[in-house]
Amino acid sequence: MEQVDVVIVGAGPAGIATSACLNRLNISNVVLEREDCYASLWKKRSYDRLKLHLAKQFCELPHMPFPPNAPKYVPKDQFVEYLDSYVSHFKIQPLYHRVVETAFYDADAEKWHVIVKNASLEAQEIYLGKCLVVASGENSEGYIPQVQGLDSFGGEFMHSSKYENGKKYGGKNVLVVGCGNSGMEIAYDLSNSGANTSIVVRTPIHVLTKEIVFLGMVMAKYIPIKLVDNIMVVLSKLRFGDLSKYGIRRPKSGPFFLKEKGQAPIIDVGSVNKIRTGELKVVPSITSIQGDNIEFENGCKDRFDAIVFATGYKSTVLNWLKDGHHLFNDDGMPKQSFPNNWKGKNGLYCAGFSRRGLFGISRDAQMIISDISFALDQDKKKS
Numbered sequence: 207m208e209q210v211d212v213v214i215v216g217a218g219p220a221g222i223a224t225s226a227c228l229n230r231l232n233i234s235n236v237v238l239e240r241e242d243c244y245a246s247l248w249k250k251r252s253y254d255r256l257k258l259h260l261a262k263q264f265c266e267l268p269h270m271p272f273p274p275n276a277p278k279y280v281p282k283d284q285f286v287e288y289l290d291s292y293v294s295h296f297k298i299q300p301l302y303h304r305v306v307e308t309a310f311y312d313a314d315a316e317k318w319h320v321i322v323k324n325a326s327l328e329a330q331e332i333y334l335g336k337c338l339v340v341a342s343g344e345n346s347e348g349y350i351p352q353v354q355g356l357d358s359f360g361g362e363f364m365h366s367s368k369y370e371n372g373k374k375y376g377g378k379n380v381l382v383v384g385c386g387n388s389g390m391e392i393a394y395d396l397s398n399s400g401a402n403t404s405i406v407v408r409t410p411i412h413v414l415t416k417e418i419v420f421l422g423m424v425m426a427k428y429i430p431i432k433l434v435d436n437i438m439v440v441l442s443k444l445r446f447g448d449l450s451k452y453g454i455r456r457p458k459s460g461p462f463f464l465k466e467k468g469q470a471p472i473i474d475v476g477s478v479n480k481i482r483t484g485e486l487k488v489v490p491s492i493t494s495i496q497g498d499n500i501e502f503e504n505g506c507k508d509r510f511d512a513i514v515f516a517t518g519y520k521s522t523v524l525n526w527l528k529d530g531h532h533l534f535n536d537d538g539m540p541k542q543s544f545p546n547n548w549k550g551k552n553g554l555y556c557a558g559f560s561r562r563g564l565f566g567i568s569r570d571a572q573m574i575i576s577d578i579s580f581a582l583d584q585d586k587k588k589s
């Protein structure tokens with residue numbers, strides 16, 4: 207049994223940032239990670255051509271800027287290098303192969319009990335903390351919807367987190383389901399590799415460019431989101447025009463507003479042009495699959511060799527966190543919206559659930575640490 211001030215679940219950017227801030231203040235903490243590395247999403251669950259969509263100043267973790275020679279939009283490998291220096295600079299030592307299975311609050315001892323399966327030893331371990339920081343991520347588990355007949359599909363199907371690149375799909379018919387940023391970029395990548403690519407688009411979606419979003423991020427510091435959103439829509443209309451004839455409609459609410467509700471705007475990497483030229487085909491929702499044939503809501507049927515489900519992710523915190531329903535909804539996302547999303551009761555916190563990407567993570571970590579350090583000081587004064 208190990209006792210620390212703070213137990214952190216997850217060694218993604220949020221867990222690492224939280225541990226770094228605690229280490230700077232000499233507050234004892236342990237980071238528990240189910241995989242064999244930190245930043246597993248970036249190292250193992252994302253496609254090769256991934257680059258940060260936001261400029262580097264919006265993707266920094268606390269107390270360490272990117273090196274001055276880093277490009278404005280950092281590619282995945284360089285982001286991992288940045289995390290490597292971050293982890294070594296702040297002496298973060300996550301414990302790997304630790305799957306957190308249960309965490310509950312012991313009110314008598316005023317401690318969180320965190321029960322872990324040590325997957326390398328096949329043994330159970332218990333960690334006790336005055337505080338518990340949930341940093342298991344908004345993207346903890348890939349979501350694949352139930353589609354009638356999917357079990358009969360003769361080809362290969364996978365979640366977008368398993369897609370690496372399009373090398374083996376040249377000349378194949380590939381269907382991408384879902385038009386979030388993963389779906390749009392993977393469809394673009396497949397098409398570049400010579401796959402005959404179709405993408406399912408079922409709901410209205412904003413399409414922006416990284417330059418437009420950059421402007422929005424800067425403006426959001428000074429003017430209300432509603433106004434930023436109006437400007438975003440005007441710029442999107444100027445840049446992309448009306449895409450409804452290609453099956454892409456604009457939502458009524460604004461892009462930054464919807465981002466926080468869980469629908470990220472598309473930051474176009476070239477897919478829209480491919481949709482215009484017909485290189486990428488937009489199709490409506492799937493109604494059923496029969497063997498290699500997939501039928502769509504418009505009645506059309508086509509043969510496909512592979513399906514990539516870019517249908518998003520689920521937070522899985524409530525699979526293991528007991529006594530956490532005051533902080534999280536049933537979908538594993540915080541009840542309170544930004545800026546009050548990060549704090550629960552009895553020393554419970556969450557980092558990385560603000561739907562504001564790395565920028566939100568950095569803020570969560572700093573808010574949490576000032577709260578924890580204040581609470582620990584009060585405890586010391588009492589005793």
Ligand SMILES: Cc1cc2nc3c(=O)[nH]c(=O)nc-3n(C[C@H](O)[C@H](O)[C@H](O)COP(=O)(O)OP(=O)(O)OC[C@H]3O[C@@H](n4cnc5c(N)ncnc54)[C@H](O)[C@@H]3O)c2cc1C
Pocket residue numbers: 215216217218219220221238239240241244245246247248252256257258259260264265304305306307341342343344345346388522526557558559562563564565567
């Ligand atoms: C493809 C992709 C690209 C993105 N690009 C950007 C971007 O450019 N800019 C931006 O600001 N944001 C981006 N985001 C959003 C967000 O910033 C990242 O998802 C970021 O990695 C989130 O960090 P995190 O630490 O909260 O979660 P994660 O990176 O998901 O880390 C959580 C960790 O917790 C571990 N874990 C989960 N459950 C358990 C358990 N029960 N026991 C032990 N360990 C557990 C996981 O293995 C994982 O390592 C992107 C998201 C995705 C999916």
Ligand SMILES: NC(=O)C1=CN([C@@H]2O[C@H](COP(=O)(O)OP(=O)(O)OC[C@H]3O[C@@H](n4cnc5c(N)ncnc54)[C@H](OP(=O)(O)O)[C@@H]3O)[C@@H](O)[C@H]2O)C=CC1
Pocket residue numbers: 256257258259260351366383384385386387388389391406408409469470471491492516517518519
């Ligand atoms: N370079 C970068 O910075 C990148 C960032 N990201 C970020 O990672 C996060 C996750 O992105 P992503 O993986 O795209 O997931 P998202 O949750 O953003 O998108 C999932 C998409 O799948 C659709 N979908 C879900 N179920 C179905 C279904 N049954 N049939 C058809 N469509 C369906 C959703 O549509 P609906 O709205 O209708 O449910 C939505 O368009 C986002 O915040 C995104 O911005 C991702 C990739 C690259």
Ligand SMILES: O=C(O)C(=O)Cc1c[nH]c2ccccc12
Pocket residue numbers: 259260419461462465470471561562563564565
């Ligand atoms: O890419 C993502 O999912 C992010 O979370 C980055 C992000 C944070 N705030 C935004 C506002 C508009 C578009 C992307 C983001």
